[in-house]
Amino acid sequence: MIADLKSATIEVWEHRELLEQLTRRDIKLRYKQAAMGFAWAIFMPCLIVLSGLIIRFAMAQISGQTLKRVDVANIAIKGVGWAFFVGALGFATASLVGNSNLVTKIYFPREVLPLSSVGAQAFDTSIGLLTLIVIMPFLGVRLHTSFVWIPLLLLLLVLFTTGVSLFLSCANLFFRDVKYIVQVVLMFGIFFTPIFFEPSMLGVRGAHLAMLNPLTGILEGLRLSVVQGHNLLYPLSVVVKGVERPVWEPWELVYSGVFAIVAVFGAAVMFRRLQHLFAEYV
Amino acid sequence: MTDVAIQMDAVWKKFQRGERHDSLRDLVPAVARRILHGARPAAELGANDFWALRDVSFEVQRGDALGIIGHNGAGKSTLLKILTKLLRPTLGTYMTQGRVGALIEVTAGFHPDLTGRENIFLNGSIIGMKRADIERRFDAIVEFSGIGDFIDTPVKRYSSGMNARLGFSIAAHLEPEILIIDEVLSVGDYTFQGKCIRWMQDLLKSGTTVIFVSHNMDAVLSLCNSAILLDHGLVASKGELTKVVGDYYKSGGRWKPELLAQSNARTVEFSCSHGNDVLVDPGERVTFSHTISATSDCELTPGFFVTRGDKPVVDTTYARMRGHPLRLREGETATVEWSLAFNLPAGVYEIGYHVGDFDGGYHEHQSRACIVTVGDDPRVRGDAYVALEMMESATGVHTPSPARLVAGA
Numbered sequence: 001m002i003a004d005l006k007s008a009t010i011e012v013w014e015h016r017e018l019l020e021q022l023t024r025r026d027i028k029l030r031y032k033q034a035a036m037g038f039a040w041a042i043f044m045p046c047l048i049v050l051s052g053l054i055i056r057f058a059m060a061q062i063s064g065q066t067l068k069r070v071d072v073a074n075i076a077i078k079g080v081g082w083a084f085f086v087g088a089l090g091f092a093t094a095s096l097v098g099n100s101n102l103v104t105k106i107y108f109p110r111e112v113l114p115l116s117s118v119g120a121q122a123f124d125t126s127i128g129l130l131t132l133i134v135i136m137p138f139l140g141v142r143l144h145t146s147f148v149w150i151p152l153l154l155l156l157l158v159l160f161t162t163g164v165s166l167f168l169s170c171a172n173l174f175f176r177d178v179k180y181i182v183q184v185v186l187m188f189g190i191f192f193t194p195i196f197f198e199p200s201m202l203g204v205r206g207a208h209l210a211m212l213n214p215l216t217g218i219l220e221g222l223r224l225s226v227v228q229g230h231n232l233l234y235p236l237s238v239v240v241k242g243v244e245r246p247v248w249e250p251w252e253l254v255y256s257g258v259f260a261i262v263a264v265f266g267a268a269v270m271f272r273r274l275q276h277l278f279a280e281y282v
Numbered sequence: 283m284t285d286v287a288i289q290m291d292a293v294w295k296k297f298q299r300g301e302r303h304d305s306l307r308d309l310v311p312a313v314a315r316r317i318l319h320g321a322r323p324a325a326e327l328g329a330n331d332f333w334a335l336r337d338v339s340f341e342v343q344r345g346d347a348l349g350i351i352g353h354n355g356a357g358k359s360t361l362l363k364i365l366t367k368l369l370r371p372t373l374g375t376y377m378t379q380g381r382v383g384a385l386i387e388v389t390a391g392f393h394p395d396l397t398g399r400e401n402i403f404l405n406g407s408i409i410g411m412k413r414a415d416i417e418r419r420f421d422a423i424v425e426f427s428g429i430g431d432f433i434d435t436p437v438k439r440y441s442s443g444m445n446a447r448l449g450f451s452i453a454a455h456l457e458p459e460i461l462i463i464d465e466v467l468s469v470g471d472y473t474f475q476g477k478c479i480r481w482m483q484d485l486l487k488s489g490t491t492v493i494f495v496s497h498n499m500d501a502v503l504s505l506c507n508s509a510i511l512l513d514h515g516l517v518a519s520k521g522e523l524t525k526v527v528g529d530y531y532k533s534g535g536r537w538k539p540e541l542l543a544q545s546n547a548r549t550v551e552f553s554c555s556h557g558n559d560v561l562v563d564p565g566e567r568v569t570f571s572h573t574i575s576a577t578s579d580c581e582l583t584p585g586f587f588v589t590r591g592d593k594p595v596v597d598t599t600y601a602r603m604r605g606h607p608l609r610l611r612e613g614e615t616a617t618v619e620w621s622l623a624f625n626l627p628a629g630v631y632e633i634g635y636h637v638g639d640f641d642g643g644y645h646e647h648q649s650r651a652c653i654v655t656v657g658d659d660p661r662v663r664g665d666a667y668v669a670l671e672m673m674e675s676a677t678g679v680h681t682p683s684p685a686r687l688v689a690g691a
Contacts (some may be wrong), residue, residue: 018407025393025404032395105390106408107367279368280297 004272005265011109019112019119026091026120041127044087048079052196059197073139073227076132078195078219084125085161085215086186091117092165093182096173100282110275111268114169118162136226144229153221156260160214163263166271173282194220200238200245207246217256224248286379287460287491288342288365293374295335295360295515296327324372334360335371336515344379347492349502349523351530352512358495361512362386362462365493380491383409383458388449394438398429398448401437405452419455427451428474447474454481461485464495499527499630500591504658524655527630528559531653545637545645547576547610552635558652562624564659564667570652572635573617576610582645583607585636586620589649590629596622599638625667628658
């Protein structure tokens with residue numbers, strides 16, 4: 001297992017220029033002959049934020065509250081993260097099959113194909129993040145010391161996404177229906193991940209269930225450290241109708257972290273062990 | 283470090299006929315069956331399995347050029363895919379020493395929407411070049427391809443010839459230690475092909491080990507120094523070039539004479555003065571004897587022809603040479619001798635004969651009675667082997683006796 005990881009790391013590192021070229025290719029192709037140009041990069045996050053606002057508006061109508069400016073920030077930061085996850089998986093799942101002409105003709109570490117999909121999506125997402133940085137102050141976000149958590153959370157997001165991408169690209173090569181399963185799961189996944197809502201809105205048990213989704217710790221962590229200025233080392237709760245509901249529990253971070261690392265290493269080992277079959281099965 | 287660049291040791295590769303389960307729905311029953319009956323050992327064939335390669339062993343020394351020939355489906359591509367790490371052998375081991383480069387489907391890494399320039403960098407890194415190397419050789423690649431001003435045009439606007447030329451030029455600048463070539467010399471027009479052949483010869487001179495797969499026997503003969511013949515995954519013949527090439531033609535299936543009509547005379551023997559499947563020097567004279575015996579009185583005309591890659595080189599008949607047919611009585615046997623000086627360029631020539639009526643109908647036809655390979659005279663090039671002499675004279679202080687160089691016989 002260690003040998004698999006070692007050979008994967010060495011080979012991908014030796015082919016880092018190829019990874020860079022393929023990432024550039026994927027980025028260029030998204031913007032070549034495209035009517036929307038770079039607006040495309042923030043198109044999906046914008047749609048996510050708009051959908052979230054409609055849902056929050058409906059919730060506010062029922063509970064008789066008003067929608068606050070900071071709610072936009074709450075949804076936007078998680079929406080960008082979710083858009084990265086969904087976008088990367090969408091492209092990565094098809095990456096090996098879509099490049100079957102390369103997979104069957106030329107040898108190079110096949111990891112670079114899903115990795116370049118994640119890389120290209122990371123480029124798009126960084127445009128989204130830059131946009132967020134510009135508009136965040138207008139949404140009432142102030143600089144906090146809790147911002148130190150951001151790099152770690154982004155790293156976990158990238159690791160987890162990479163792991164799932166490696167796994168799905170490989171699975172889709174052997175079983176073509178994986179792509180359709182992924183599409184459906186991602187379409188409804190937004191309701192199983194706290195993007196439009198916060199886990200605490202689901203009640204005590206609901207909140208704990210929502211926290212079992214490894215993305216919850218990462219995305220909620222981002223929201224709390226950026227928008228709320230909350231230090232993730234401490235738990236946070238809210239009292240609704242005399243009952244204390246959890247908003248944040250520090251174990252979430254450990255849980256998501258372990259998940260991300262296991263995902264990326266597990267998928268990398270699986271990918272390595274199966275890649276000699278790719279040219280034959282694709 | 284030994285001087286062996288490639289070594290294949292009893293390599294077997296198993297493939298499966300037909301569709302395999304490729305949706306998750308089919309996986310579950312397949313896995314269940316596997317758990318119940320246990321996995322099949324590697325050396326055993328299932329109902330739909332077949333061996334694409336069977337016990338293939340060979341060795342290539344550093345700097346040598348090995349030709350791999352065989353009919354379609356013989357296992358050539360499978361062998362190349364194993365050498366380029368795309369497939370793993372089911373059984374057996376192999377090793378390669380040195381950086382392996384492949385000239386196989388040279389445009390596989392191209393993306394139609396990217397420009398020629400962008401594709402050079404993309405495709406270059408896909409086949410394993412470093413960016414610094416690509417930058418250094420960029421001008422040479424563009425120059426070799428002859429793309430010129432179109433380098434900043436998306437390759438989807440290129441003609442297929444331009445596309446292939448660019449792909450080939452990138453791959454040609456990879457500078458590997460072991461180069462694997464699969465039928466790519468047919469790329470581009472006549473001048474570009476000439477360029478490719480010269481490039482290959484330079485490569486061989488510089489000590490690159492080459493594996494060359496082709497159906498073009500002339501190219502194999504001029505570039506390689508040994509060959510293996512694959513037949514249904516087995517090494518049917520290996521070693522000396524002309525012998526292997528002869529075996530290739532023999533295995534073509536057209537070896538048996540065709541009897542086209544009932545006749546009262548037939549060929550008893552057709553033989554060559556040098557033996558079947560021979561290598562001759564350019565200009566060398568070879569005699570072919572055609573023996574015919576008659577079962578009843580008849581008039582007929584034996585014919586003789588030489589072809590090269592399905593193109594006729596010489597074609598004549600007894601009647602055309604003599605002006606009258608060959609007359610035989612019942613039980614008589616006649617031998618016609620055809621003597622031919624091979625004033626032909628290096629290549630593989632197929633010798634054939636036929637027996638026909640005086641009015642042109644054939645009784646018997648055999649297009650590959652034997653194979654004559656004309657060796658290369660590297661000093662002279664051309665469409666025919668014309669005995670050419672060169673004379674030299676000089677005046678001056680240190681004049682040596684006038685040198686006289688003679689080419690050909």
